[in-house]
Amino acid sequence: MTETDPRQLPPQYAPGEVEARRYAHWEAAGLMRADAKAVSPSAPAFAMVIPPPNVTGSLHIGHALDHTLMDALVRRRRMQGYTALWLPGMDHAGIATQNVVERELAREGLSRHDLGREKFTERVWQWKAESGGKILGQMRRLGDSVDWDRERFTMDAGLSRAVQTIFKRLFDDGLIYRAERIINWCPRCMTALSDIEVDHTEDEGELVSIRYGDGDDSIVVATTRVETMLGDTAVAVHPDDPRYSHLVGREIELPLSGRRIPVVADPHVDPEFGTGAVKVTPAHDPDDFEIGRRHQLPSVMIMDERGVITAHGPFLHLDRFEARPAVRDALREEGRIVAERRPYLHAVGHCGRCGTTVEPRLSLQWFVKVGPLAKAAGDAVRDGRVAIHPAEMSGRYFDWVDDMHDWCISRQLWWGHRIPVWYSASGETVCVGPDEDPPGEGWTQDGDVLDTWFSSALWPFSTLGWPDSTEDLRAFYPTSVLVTGYDILFFWVVRMMMFGLYAMSAAGPEQSVPFRHVALHGLVRDQYGKKMSKSRGNTVDPLDWIDRFGADATRFTLARGASPGGDVAISEDWVAGSRNFCNKLWNAARFALLNGADASAARPDPATLGSTDRWILSRLAAVTAATDDLLEQYEFGKACEALYHFAWDEFCDWYLELAKPALASGDEGAVAATRAVLGFVLDRLLRLLHPVIPFVTDELWRALTGGDSVMTAPWPGQRASGSTGGSSTGGGDLSAFADAAAEAEIGALMQLVTEVRRFRSDQGLRPTQPVPAALAGIGGTPLAGHEAAIRALLRLAAPGEAFAPTASVQACGVTVELDTAATIDVAAERRRLEKDLATAQADAAATERKLATPSFVERAPAAVVARSRDRLAAAQAEIARLTGRLEALPPARS
RNA sequence: GGGUGCAUAGCUCAGCGGUAGAGCACUCGCCUUACAAGCGAGGGGUCACUGGUUCGAACCCAGUUGCGCCCACCA
Numbered sequence: 020m021t022e023t024d025p026r027q028l029p030p031q032y033a034p035g036e037v038e039a040r041r042y043a044h045w046e047a048a049g050l051m052r053a054d055a056k057a058v059s060p061s062a063p064a065f066a067m068v069i070p071p072p073n074v075t076g077s078l079h080i081g082h083a084l085d086h087t088l089m090d091a092l093v094r095r096r097r098m099q100g101y102t103a104l105w106l107p108g109m110d111h112a113g114i115a116t117q118n119v120v121e122r123e124l125a126r127e128g129l130s131r132h133d134l135g136r137e138k139f140t141e142r143v144w145q146w147k148a149e150s151g152g153k154i155l156g157q158m159r160r161l162g163d164s165v166d167w168d169r170e171r172f173t174m175d176a177g178l179s180r181a182v183q184t185i186f187k188r189l190f191d192d193g194l195i196y197r198a199e200r201i202i203n204w205c206p207r208c209m210t211a212l213s214d215i216e217v218d219h220t221e222d223e224g225e226l227v228s229i230r231y232g233d234g235d236d237s238i239v240v241a242t243t244r245v246e247t248m249l250g251d252t253a254v255a256v257h258p259d260d261p262r263y264s265h266l267v268g269r270e271i272e273l274p275l276s277g278r279r280i281p282v283v284a285d286p287h288v289d290p291e292f293g294t295g296a297v298k299v300t301p302a303h304d305p306d307d308f309e310i311g312r313r314h315q316l317p318s319v320m321i322m323d324e325r326g327v328i329t330a331h332g333p334f335l336h337l338d339r340f341e342a343r344p345a346v347r348d349a350l351r352e353e354g355r356i357v358a359e360r361r362p363y364l365h366a367v368g369h370c371g372r373c374g375t376t377v378e379p380r381l382s383l384q385w386f387v388k389v390g391p392l393a394k395a396a397g398d399a400v401r402d403g404r405v406a407i408h409p410a411e412m413s414g415r416y417f418d419w420v421d422d423m424h425d426w427c428i429s430r431q432l433w434w435g436h437r438i439p440v441w442y443s444a445s446g447e448t449v450c451v452g453p454d455e456d457p458p459g460e461g462w463t464q465d466g467d468v469l470d471t472w473f474s475s476a477l478w479p480f481s482t483l484g485w486p487d488s489t490e491d492l493r494a495f496y497p498t499s500v501l502v503t504g505y506d507i508l509f510f511w512v513v514r515m516m517m518f519g520l521y522a523m524s525a526a527g528p529e530q531s532v533p534f535r536h537v538a539l540h541g542l543v544r545d546q547y548g549k550k551m552s553k554s555r556g557n558t559v560d561p562l563d564w565i566d567r568f569g570a571d572a573t574r575f576t577l578a579r580g581a582s583p584g585g586d587v588a589i590s591e592d593w594v595a596g597s598r599n600f601c602n603k604l605w606n607a608a609r610f611a612l613l614n615g616a617d618a619s620a621a622r623p624d625p626a627t628l629g630s631t632d633r634w635i636l637s638r639l640a641a642v643t644a645a646t647d648d649l650l651e652q653y654e655f656g657k658a659c660e661a662l663y664h665f666a667w668d669e670f671c672d673w674y675l676e677l678a679k680p681a682l683a684s685g686d687e688g689a690v691a692a693t694r695a696v697l698g699f700v701l702d703r704l705l706r707l708l709h710p711v712i713p714f715v716t717d718e719l720w721r722a723l724t725g726g727d728s729v730m731t732a733p734w735p736g737q738r739a740s741g742s743t744g745g746s747s748t749g750g751g752d753l754s755a756f757a758d759a760a761a762e763a764e765i766g767a768l769m770q771l772v773t774e775v776r777r778f779r780s781d782q783g784l785r786p787t788q789p790v791p792a793a794l795a796g797i798g799g800t801p802l803a804g805h806e807a808a809i810r811a812l813l814r815l816a817a818p819g820e821a822f823a824p825t826a827s828v829q830a831c832g833v834t835v836e837l838d839t840a841a842t843i844d845v846a847a848e849r850r851r852l853e854k855d856l857a858t859a860q861a862d863a864a865a866t867e868r869k870l871a872t873p874s875f876v877e878r879a880p881a882a883v884v885a886r887s888r889d890r891l892a893a894a895q896a897e898i899a900r901l902t903g904r905l906e907a908l909p910p911a912r913s
Numbered sequence: 914g915g916g917u918g919c920a921u922a923g924c925u926c927a928g929c930g931g932u933a934g935a936g937c938a939c940u941c942g943c944c945u946u947a948c949a950a951g952c953g954a955g956g957g958g959u960c961a962c963u964g965g966u967u968c969g970a971a972c973c974c975a976g977u978u979g980c981g982c983c984c985a986c987c988a
Contacts, residue, residue: 028947030947030948031948031950032948032950201986219984219985226988240988241988242988243988244988255988287986287987288987288988289987289988292987292988293987293988294988296988297987297988298988299988304986304988305986306986306987306988307986307988308986309986365987365988366914366985366986368986379986411917411918414916414917415916415917415983415984418916418917418983418984419983419984422984505982505983506982506983509983509984542982544925546924546925546937547924547925548924548925548926548981550981550982579936580925580926582926582927585926586982588924588925588926589925590924590925590937592924592937592938593925593936593937595937595950596936596937596950598950599948599950599951600950601950602948602950602951603947603948603950603951605947605948606947606948606950606951607947607948608947609947609948610947610948611947612947613947614947656926656927657927660927660935660936663935663936664935671947671948672952672953675947676952773953773954776953776954777953777954777955779942779953779954780941780942780943780953780954780955781954781955783941783942784942785942785943786942786943786945786952786953786954787943787944787945814945862932865932866932869931869932869968869969872968872969873968874967874968874969875931875968875969876968877968878967878968878969879931879968879969880931883931883969886931887931887932890932
């Protein structure tokens with residue numbers, strides 16, 4: 020493997036080759052592995068599990084965000100000395116995967132039934148082996164520092180055993196039961212769905228009012244699903260509704276059927292809505308099912324699992340959507356339709372996987388009794404054992420856990436964990452544990468599989484070896500933080516909470532939680548703040564950006580936009596900007612290397628340094644502390660912002676420019692000091708940036724220091740693990756570098772330089788042409804020692820030669836007299852001075868007015884008043900200065 | 914229907930009681946040998962609207978308008 024010669028870094032950073040090389044090294048050197056045995060008080064455990072992506076999927080931009088943030092967290096912890104584990108893996112994604120393989124079969128003209136259950140699941144496994152690992156390769160491209168030795172899959176043997184174990188335990192505890200209930204049914208996938216697998220949209224439908232019964236014994240009901248009237252077994256009214264009290268208990272005729280159905284009184288009916296009377300179809304509506312139960316009404320199923328009418332009569336074999344108009348027309352012919360409202364907007368459920376309209380359906384399914392589990396899940400957050408970031412999101416969490424329906428966990432699919440329950444011919448039921456043999460002859464296993472989320476809910480501990488008390492489980496559970504989008508707070512987080520607390524309850528309340536922190540981020544949006552979606556056509560393939568701009572640029576863009584719970588807007592322009600930043604860093608390092616930056620020197624001693632060096636060290640200390648705090652609070656965007664400005668504006672634009680004259684000064688001591696500070700600051704900067712942009716920083720850090728990898732360099736912040744904090748090896752406290760005097764001094768220098776540049780720019784003078792100049796009055800100011808640097812930055816000619824100044828600029832007590840080699844544009848200068856004067860006068864006037872307000876002077880804090888006085892003084896000084904310069908201005912040239 | 918959040922420069926956002934900030938975009942000038950994926954300078958905002966609290970409001974309170982998101986079994 021050939022390394023780039025550090026002295027010959029190309030002038031542009033080429034990510035592709037560097038990324039491949041660096042990742043291969045991390046993997047080969049085992050830098051991403053976490054050893055449970057290494058956990059100790061000085062190297063405590065830090066653990067995260069990856070939200071397992073679907074095997075069917077490929078990395079989309081949302082994953083890229085999720086992974087970038089997780090990787091930044093784990094990399095920083097690793098540098099801080101933690102034994103840091105990030106565990107990767109994938110989810111078998113029941114319905115999604117089965118659908119993909121079934122679609123593949125359909126192209127061969129086959130259905131899963133043609134293969135049979137065994138052959139079909141074999142085929143899915145085969146498919147998983149071939150294309151399921153795609154996303155893992157993509158994770159390498161992104162730079163995810165996961166421990167590949169621990170990769171898990173929700174269907175592998177260990178996790179299947181965990182599934183069976185917890186099922187059996189819940190079953191024995193009476194928390195899993197089988198019952199005939201109305202569930203969400205997808206007639207296309209032909210399976211039950213849980214509430215969260217159903218998406219509601221406002222759809223156009225029709226609201227049809229139908230007259231049931233005749234004459235005095237008639238009643239009008241309204242419905243959006245006309246065809247279900249074939250299965251009506253009652254009409255319900257409110258018990259206190261005087262309009263219908265005479266009908267309660269009597270039977271009326273159900274149109275088209277010849278059947279007579281009772282009128283029942285039920286408090287659930289809202290007398291204000293519609294006619295105050297509702298048709299009751301217990302087999303096809305969840306509300307009606309409850310009403311039916313309360314009144315012992317029969318349930319008449321009129322549709323099969325495909326949504327085809329099974330009720331005998333003229334509508335037999337019609338699809339539900341064909342039956343709707345057919346039934347409506349038939350009713351109209353009989354004069355039963357009282358009113359029709361079309362279009363009528365109402366919420367309709369759709370299968371979260373295929374979009375088909377969900378059909379509520381009465382069927383025998385398995386459920387988790389959620390009550391006690393959800394209560395425990397809520398309490399863990401309420402009493403602070405688990406913290407949600409940002410805390411405002413906890414409200415949504417509580418809304419969910421406090422009012423959760425029992426969870427339907429059986430799916431009429433073949434791909435998934437088969438329900439470990441067996442039935443005998445005589446109707447006995449046995450739940451089989453993982454280490455038990457199934458019952459013999461005459462018993463058959465339940466044909467259904469478990470909801471995918473059932474196994475995902477075990478992820479934080481099943482991946483660590485549960486139900487065995489493994490070393491990993493003891494070392495890394497509870498995991499430290501779970502990072503995910505707020506959109507799956509309910510889907511996944513709640514379920515992990517419920518099952519983690521239940522399965523690990525023996526460990527006690529503190530140790531049974533699946534994670535201590537939940538760090539939520541938002542959705543990725545486009546540059547107009549629009550949600551990315553395939554239908555909108557604004558999706559981005561992160562791999563495309565990684566190819567074109569580099570993984571670091573892609574990561575930096577995402578991290579820079581991320582705030583706790585906040586959405587992230589991105590566009591290609593911004594990735595290009597991040598790419599530019601990486602390149603800037605590359606070139607800063609290139610400059611440093613070409614100038615002998617020395618990162619191996621002892622930690623710089625401010626007492627021996629000039630103010631320029633003390634200034635950059637002071638700024639480094641500030642940005643280090645800020646970055647450390649911000650990352651601790653999951654404020655990735657702000658941390659990136661702080662580092663971006665430090666690196667670009669302060670380090671590159673000012674420090675490196677100031678270092679040039681120092682390096683060229685020929686003063687051996689100054690050169691050595693500059694090289695040492697240059698090396699030190701760049702080293703720290705690379706470490707601080709490494710969690711977010713791991714590739715460039717590693718490449719440059721190796722070139723700069725000769726070290727193996729920045730991954731193993733100590734984190735520069737004060738926060739560190741256990742007792743290793745602040746070690747002399749390079750982490751530790753930089754607060755001794757804080758230097759207000761140096762900051763003020765360099766601040767003045769910047770102000771002076773900027774002022775002169777502005778003058779020259781306004782005057783249209785060539786910035787590159789050396790100008791003879793004198794720095795009058797610099798002697799008595801703090802800038803006295805910076806004359807050479809100022810001349811270099813401003814490209815002023817060397818001092819000494821006599822010249823005739825044609826213009827002057829004042830700032831920070833220094834008058835810069837310039838020979839502009841031409842008559843300056845007096846009119847332009849006058850305009851500029853007048854404009855500045857107007858600004859200063861307005862400022863002075865406003866401040867004066869304020870200070871003249873007695874209530875302000877009396878009641879505002881002294882510091883605020885003092886600040887206003889300073890402001891006024893400054894404004895007045897500025898007015899005096901500008902007035903003087905305007906008066907001194909020669910008359911406009913003729 | 915119930916919650917909940919947001920309205921600040923052309924775009925995306927930060928600021929959350931003391932007289933407006935960043936990135937990108939824009940204008941002007943520079944190939945100043947680390948970087949033109951760059952350097953320097955500049956323009957641009959009655960902080961959605963209306964009231965209130967306060968010496969003082971982009972920031973706190975109430976209402977209005979306009980967006981967004983989540984939840985939801987009202988036929």
